[in-house]
Amino acid sequence: GFSALFNGTAGNRNGGEGTENDGRTFVGMGEGDSLDIVFDPSKAPEGVTIYTIRSYAGHGDQRASQKYTVYAANASRPDQFVKIASVNYDSRGGLNEVAITSAKGKPLAEATRRLRFVFRGGALGFNVYREIAVQSKTIAKRKPVAK
Helix, strand or coil: CCCCCCCCCCCCCCCCCCCCCCCCCCEEECCCCEEEEECCCCCCCCCEEEEEEEEEEEECCHHHCEEEEEEEEECCCCCCEEEEEEEEECCCCEEEEEEEECHHHCCCEEEEEEEEEEECCECCECEEEEEEEEEEEECCCCCCCCC
């Protein structure tokens, strides 16, 4: 099954949904910004299998665009990243979702310890991300086979 690694809100500090520059409503990511998601080795010693990545952006102008590349690092080599997807979605404004999945139900990456999102700038500099959701499944630790 799937479970949330962490849960948050894109609501503003007053509990509303209006965009305010209060450090809570949105995260602006642009050229040179990155985000690492690390899967806890004590909970997933063999890493996790990544099936879907969804990102949501929203703003009243072109900062609702999404531009980033995703890299995955294997549990056996947590510092060696391999590109798994690139997103280049232009928006004139509003809320949008980008879903990254692989064909025929196959995973995007297996035995994953870390995901790295490397962001690019948009037409107005940074883009406004509201949420990034990763759907994964923990790989069970392999038991030794008795001979």
